[in-house]
Amino acid sequence: MSWSKHERGGAEGAGGPRGYHHGNLKEALLRAALELIAQKGPAGFTFAEAARWAGVSPAAPYRHFRDRDELLANVALRGFERFEVVLKRAWDDGRPDALAALDRLGKAYMEFARTEPAYYSAMFEAGIPLSTSAELREAGERAFAVLRGAAEKLCAQMPAAKRPPALMVALHIWSLSHGVASLFGRGDAARRTLPMSAEELLEAGVLVYLRGLGLSAAGDRPPG
Amino acid sequence: MSWSKHERGGAEGAGGPRGYHHGNLKEALLRAALELIAQKGPAGFTFAEAARWAGVSPAAPYRHFRDRDELLANVALRGFERFEVVLKRAWDDGRPDALAALDRLGKAYMEFARTEPAYYSAMFEAGIPLSTSAELREAGERAFAVLRGAAEKLCAQMPAAKRPPALMVALHIWSLSHGVASLFGRGDAARRTLPMSAEELLEAGVLVYLRGLGLSAAGDRPPG
DNA sequence: CGGCTAATGTAAAAGCCATTAACATGAGCT
DNA sequence: AGCTCATGTTAATGGCTTTTACATTAGCCG
Structure with a gap:
């Protein structure tokens, strides 16, 4: 089992990533989106803020979702x-x-x-x-x-x-x-x-x- | 009846305003918004595009609506x-x-x-x-x-x-x-x-x- | 008519967002 | 150890929102 990678991000809450790679960004983005939609509605949710919430740069999400709509x-x-x-x-x-x-x-x-x-x-x-x-x-x-x-x-x-x-x-x-x-x-x-x-x-x-x-x-x- | 002013914008479609003042911008914006929402949904509608559609600058709508949500x-x-x-x-x-x-x-x-x-x-x-x-x-x-x-x-x-x-x-x-x-x-x-x-x-x-x-x-x- | 004033527009700027391109890091395999 | 690809970053473009300072003009008052 690849502990050193997959333990991270999965249960870490908003603690933030440690190294260059997040480890579980897709999951973190989905959760961030859920939280943001709950707070401000589907219209208020922004891709950039989800990235921020996950502790990565605004461009990182594009490695996992084609665009905002796909998320x-x-x-x-x-x-x-x-x-x-x-x-x-x-x-x-x-x-x-x-x-x-x-x-x-x-x-x-x-x-x-x-x-x-x-x-x-x-x-x-x-x-x-x-x-x-x-x-x-x-x-x-x-x-x-x-x-x-x-x-x-x-x-x-x-x-x-x-x-x-x-x-x-x-x-x-x-x-x-x-x-x-x-x-x-x-x-x-x-x-x-x-x-x-x-x-x-x-x-x-x-x-x-x-x-x-x-x-x-x-x-x-x-x-x- | 004040023809010279109110005839404009009311039934002019997308013809555009003539002078510095539009004459019926509030109405034109409401209609533009309606059209844009019909085309792209309430989320896709933008304040700036409604202004463009009405032939005015992006700041003009703020004279009639506090913000996008009020429109x-x-x-x-x-x-x-x-x-x-x-x-x-x-x-x-x-x-x-x-x-x-x-x-x-x-x-x-x-x-x-x-x-x-x-x-x-x-x-x-x-x-x-x-x-x-x-x-x-x-x-x-x-x-x-x-x-x-x-x-x-x-x-x-x-x-x-x-x-x-x-x-x-x-x-x-x-x-x-x-x-x-x-x-x-x-x-x-x-x-x-x-x-x-x-x-x-x-x-x-x-x-x-x-x-x-x-x-x-x-x-x-x-x-x- | 001539001028005042408030309503209505414009221009420019700041700040945020989406999206892309070029580049950097390092995880996992051989 | 070294290669390669997945995953991130930085920087740049272009659009949107909103504000501020300025411009125009409509309507009114003398």
């Missing part, structure tokens, strides 16, 4: 990967039943948006075209696939005659989740004062929606 | 005002009945997002804190008030016992609309290939949701 795209990529993990864990293959699991899924969605606003905005609000890289698109697809799988399990337990297309259900739930997260999910600036938390709002909305689909177990009274 | 906020403000008009017209006080009017409202929402992407992104995706100015916040409230009024009319025609809070309904519909618009509503880059248009997706989602609320007239079969 942003890499943050988004990593975000989608983490998002998929989080959603998968919450869904847990629909155990113990699809409705309980879907409820966890919604909470996990909102929690991700709330606790990882930098990832979330890089993924959805930074204006990165998904066509940037196949990897990015596929990571996005995999995250969405979790939602889609959940929709399929839900639809499967409905009588075939009144069964809606699972893809449509997945898109509806995703849209509602993203809308709530995007409009009300983050702590500070753009928030409107709500009579309920974003999590509750989403949960209530999904319940109403599912009832509309005919899932009788889903909240038989209107929430309020 | 952006003014675009968003104007966007909310237009949005309110569009939504109000579509809602038309709920004529001939609330469901038909709500359907028009959803279509108008999506059409605004689609045909005025620059306004839409300035309003919702540019990261402008609503606290920027009271005017901005109030304009946003007025636009939302249309949705809220629609939700109230819908709820009013439900039996009081199973009547959900109108505010919650408005927030749900808004979130779903914004989610659909934001994820699938704009033409080119970030779009995913869908089995249906964004308008259809939203309409179907709202119908399911309303059915979940117990509005029996709302789509008695699951859409597909």
Whole structure:
């Protein structure tokens, strides 16, 4: 194992590099970007400041990312990967039943948006075209696939005659989740004062929606 | 009427100013910003280029806007005002009945997002804190008030016992609309290939949701 | 009409950022 | 030990933002 090189930068925080070579600059830049995006939004983040944060010259990042956008795209990529993990864990293959699991899924969605606003905005609000890289698109697809799988399990337990297309259900739930997260999910600036938390709002909305689909177990009274 | 001054800049397109003074620079800058945001997104838009587009020096805009963000906020403000008009017209006080009017409202929402992407992104995706100015916040409230009024009319025609809070309904519909618009509503880059248009997706989602609320007239079969 | 003043523009400069090109260092392999 | 390539640095270019000092002129007042 090559200790002398790889131990550095990996767990060193903002300590800074020792020698001429940083040792783990790519990773350090990704982390710096994440931190800066969290502080000032995807627009406020600058390549040069990430370099500074990592303790290298402004030109160094170009050895690892073609340009600023590619770094942003890499943050988004990593975000989608983490998002998929989080959603998968919450869904847990629909155990113990699809409705309980879907409820966890919604909470996990909102929690991700709330606790990882930098990832979330890089993924959805930074204006990165998904066509940037196949990897990015596929990571996005995999995250969405979790939602889609959940929709399929839900639809499967409905009588075939009144069964809606699972893809449509997945898109509806995703849209509602993203809308709530995007409009009300983050702590500070753009928030409107709500009579309920974003999590509750989403949960209530999904319940109403599912009832509309005919899932009788889903909240038989209107929430309020 | 002061022809000699005000005719200029107002309808002159990119013709450029004639004398030392532009005559209607503020308006020209707002329009330039709108055009540039439409082309390159709120992040790609630059103050200097708007000035160039209006035919003035890079410092001139500072006579009308404190900084770049204030210009952006003014675009968003104007966007909310237009949005309110569009939504109000579509809602038309709920004529001939609330469901038909709500359907028009959803279509108008999506059409605004689609045909005025620059306004839409300035309003919702540019990261402008609503606290920027009271005017901005109030304009946003007025636009939302249309949705809220629609939700109230819908709820009013439900039996009081199973009547959900109108505010919650408005927030749900808004979130779903914004989610659909934001994820699938704009033409080119970030779009995913869908089995249906964004308008259809939203309409179907709202119908399911309303059915979940117990509005029996709302789509008695699951859409597909 | 003639002149004052405030509004509106311009020019120039400082400071930051992105990006590139030429050069430097040293890690890892042979 | 020496080679070579990955990884950094320095320096330079060009653009953007914002400020300061100065220029022009529109509108008003006598």
